[in-house]
Amino acid sequence: MRRRLIAFWFVLPAFLLYTVFAVYPLLSALANSFWRWQGTARAGFAGTDNFTGLFTTFPLDQQLWPAFWHTMAFFAGTMLMQNTVGLLIAVLLAELPVARRFLRTVFTVPYLVGGLVVGYLWSLLLSPVFGPVGAGLDAMGLGALARPWLGDPATALPTVILVNAWHHLGFPILLFGAALAGLPPEYGECARVDGATAWQRFRRVTLPLLLPSIGVISILTFLGSMNTFELVYALSGAQGNQPTGPGGATDVLGLLFYRIAFAEGGTNAIGQSSALAVLLFIATFVVAVTADRFIRSRS
Amino acid sequence: MRTRTGFAVLALVAALASAACTATGSxxxxxxxxxxxxxxxxxxxxxxxxxxxxxxxxxxxxxxxxxxxxxxxxxxxxxxxxxxxxxxxxxxxxxxxxxxxxxxxxxxxxxxxxxxxxxxxxxxxxxxxxxxxxxxxxxxxxSTFQIYYDKDVFAKHQIEPPATWEQMLAAARTLQGAGITPFATAGKDTWLLPLYADMFAATRYGGPAFEKKVLAGDVTFTDPAYVAALDVLNQLKSFFPKDMMALGETDVQTLFATGKAAMIPEGSFALAPLKTINPKLNLGVFNAPPPPGAVVTEPLQVGxxxxxxxxxxxxxxxxxxxxxxxxxxxxxxxxxxxxxxxxxxxxxxxxxxxxxxxxxxAAYRAAPTPYLMLVDFRYGTPLGSDLQAAGLQKMLLGQQTAAEVAADIQAGISQWFRP
Incomplete structure (x- = not known):
């Protein structure tokens, strides 16, 4: 009993903090989404109107699905880059006899900088007028390849995805690096004795053992992508009133939420944005939990 | 180390709090x-x-x-x-x-x-x-919105502030021939696009007279005059920077202030930033002359x-x-x-x-026209200015026609606007 009491007092602060700062805001968003709002005042019960409104009101109905697909592409592109380029660099670093820690730090530095800063820096680098990327291509005689990367609907989203992958590359490198260091060397050596080539050793021994790490990275990338905001916001020049990017080419769900909640100044902003937040939360939660279960069952 | 920082922060907060108390409690x-x-x-x-x-x-x-x-x-x-x-x-x-x-x-x-x-x-x-x-x-x-021009660049190419639409296009061609961007316009900061539309073409749809009619419900935004006004930007597109959609407001302000562009449609609020980028700028202002088919035959000042x-x-x-x-x-x-x-x-x-x-x-007092979407069509969501901005960007990218943009504006605004 005494032990229980002590445990209770130890748990209490964390429980209170969690309730006040995590559970309460989530529940209040849920509650807000069922009301119609006039500014900051409730103006009557809305039922599911705020939810259906997202899918049926012009122009939201034309923005929601593109934003969703852009978010999915953002996730898929980033995840692919992290699990290929990130893994490759991590493997190469693990094999490197010298300067391993230094290079790992170098690759990780962008990850330590905020998305707004990274987005702003890249928007400067990629500026067709003043940016060094275009100038560099020109200098190499490849001026024909220079284009307004972020101003062309065809290249804007791929560019944003590449910048995002660059920004977060340090994370898979660190995680894969740790996982590689934790692999028992006997497996690889056995395979080597049996005459396996380096590729076969990687494909048949190392990669299967890295699957849990790939899963973790994919889930975290999914969470990050569903909530992505600041990088795209900064790359598009930090204005949140219309679908972001040329012709809305880089609009994502996080930005759609920002528009509804803050930028448009609609009187029902709280109700409608809460509805989108609830949907986002449910989708993210369900996918993350399912994927986590799946990965655990496989490993 | 961490504890020490923690204490330092606490001490700082306490100090600030007591300072605040003395300030308000004086x-x-x-x-x-x-x-x-x-x-x-x-x-x-x-x-x-x-x-x-x-x-x-x-x-x-x-x-x-x-x-x-x-x-x-x-x-x-x-x-x-x-x-x-x-x-x-x-x-x-x-x-x-x-x-x-x-x-x-x-x-x-x-x-x-x-x-x-x-x-x-x-x-x-x-x-x-x-x-x-x-x-x-x-x-x-x-605020007012008009075209600033670089007097030195104009003088160098023997151009006068244009009195007619044709003169303005001729000036733009001369400048373009000399390798200078005629109009420094930004497509990345989309909030500017509706202002460009009103500045270049409020005369085409009729300015304040159209405002009255559309508020009374006598016309809608699909009116041919309004569609034609939106399309005016399409006709000027070749005189805008080629990478316009990748350029923001500060980019084009810099283009203009460094002499790479000769004119910039901008607000009264941009006077200070322009002069900050280049204090030696020799600036003049004018309003766009009415385009062909314009309902109002004298330039209007957006404000x-x-x-x-x-x-x-x-x-x-x-x-x-x-x-x-x-x-x-x-x-x-x-x-x-x-x-x-x-x-x-x-x-x-x-x-x-x-x-x-x-x-x-003075120009505004003489011949005013409203920034239509801001003044009259931001009383409900979707905001008129947002609809127009998104639509004009698509139009300049070739993804929508002026008529489709006008139809979208009308569809959005009619959700909340009652004449």
Missing amino acids: TDDRTTLSLWSWRPEDVAAYEQILDTFHDAHPDIRVEVKAYKSTEYNTILSTGLTRAGGPDVMQLRAYGGLQPLIDAGDLVPLDDRVTGLANFEKSSLDGARGKKDGKVYGVPLEM WVDASYGLNATSEHQEEALQLLQWMTTAEFGQQVADTLKQVSLVKGVQPADPLLADMV
Whole structure:
């Protein structure tokens, strides 16, 4: 009993903090989404109107699905880059006899900088007028390849995805690096004795053992992508009133939420944005939990 | 190490808290009014301006608090509903202040501030409640939108400010032939696009006369004249920077200020930034001549009210706040807005300090046209300006025609707009 009491007092602060700062805001968003709002005042019960409104009101109905697909592409592109380029660099670093820690730090530095800063820096680098990327291509005689990367609907989203992958590359490198260091060397050596080539050793021994790490990275990338905001916001020049990017080419769900909640100044902003937040939360939660279960069952 | 930092932070917080206590708890019997603004860059200027008010009202002390413009709306709408909010605060114009009025956060000023008579009706419209027609703010300043040109570049290529549409296109061709971008326009900062449309083509749809008709429900945005006006930007597209959609406002300001472009459609508010980039700029302004088929045959000056000062309904110092607002209607304050804040004051008879600003205001007084989407179509969501901005970007990218843009604007606005 005494032990229980002590445990209770130890748990209490964390429980209170969690309730006040995590559970309460989530529940209040849920509650807000069922009301119609006039500014900051409730103006009557809305039922599911705020939810259906997202899918049926012009122009939201034309923005929601593109934003969703852009978010999915953002996730898929980033995840692919992290699990290929990130893994490759991590493997190469693990094999490197010298300067391993230094290079790992170098690759990780962008990850330590905020998305707004990274987005702003890249928007400067990629500026067709003043940016060094275009100038560099020109200098190499490849001026024909220079284009307004972020101003062309065809290249804007791929560019944003590449910048995002660059920004977060340090994370898979660190995680894969740790996982590689934790692999028992006997497996690889056995395979080597049996005459396996380096590729076969990687494909048949190392990669299967890295699957849990790939899963973790994919889930975290999914969470990050569903909530992505600041990088795209900064790359598009930090204005949140219309679908972001040329012709809305880089609009994502996080930005759609920002528009509804803050930028448009609609009187029902709280109700409608809460509805989108609830949907986002449910989708993210369900996918993350399912994927986590799946990965655990496989490993 | 971490504990030590923790203690340092705690100590700092404690020190700040006690400092705050002494500041607010100072025992003089003056009433402290809290004034909120979205222009942190103006705080020093406000303190200077308010000295005049403090001299005349020794029993009142005004403290200025400024928040970042992009966060201001959110901070204000929560600040007004709790303790610690402002007494007097800067308000967005037109549709921008309706949510606050709807929520009952503001006090109507019509019978309380007699100085409102010092403003024209069109100025007061910027602070009017759409539903009750009452005035909720003392108008602070206005903006105009026009074409700035680089006098030196024009002189070098023997170009005069154009009086006709043809002359403007001829000038643009000459400049383009010399490797200079005629118009420095930004497509990345989409909020500029509706302003470009009104600046180049309000004459094409008819300016204030069209405004009246569309507000009365006699025409809609799918009217051929309005569609043709939207299409004017398409006709000018070849004179805009080739990478326009990747350029933001500061990019094109730099293009212009460094002589790579000869003209820039910009607001009165851009005068200071342009001069900051290049203090030697020799600037002139003109309004676009009416394009072919224009309904109005003389150039129009686009203008709108930007901001006003309103009174928090929950303020505990209503009487003192009203004294401050009354002072803000005087020529004394208006002149300070012009001289110290370098803005266009709306108090009757006050002249801007800068001759270029004075030109813009004179043009506006002579032949005004509203920034249509901001002035009349931001009273519901989707905002007219957002619909038009998104549509014009698609039009300039070749993804939509002018008629489709007009149809989208109409479809969006008709959700909430009743003539």
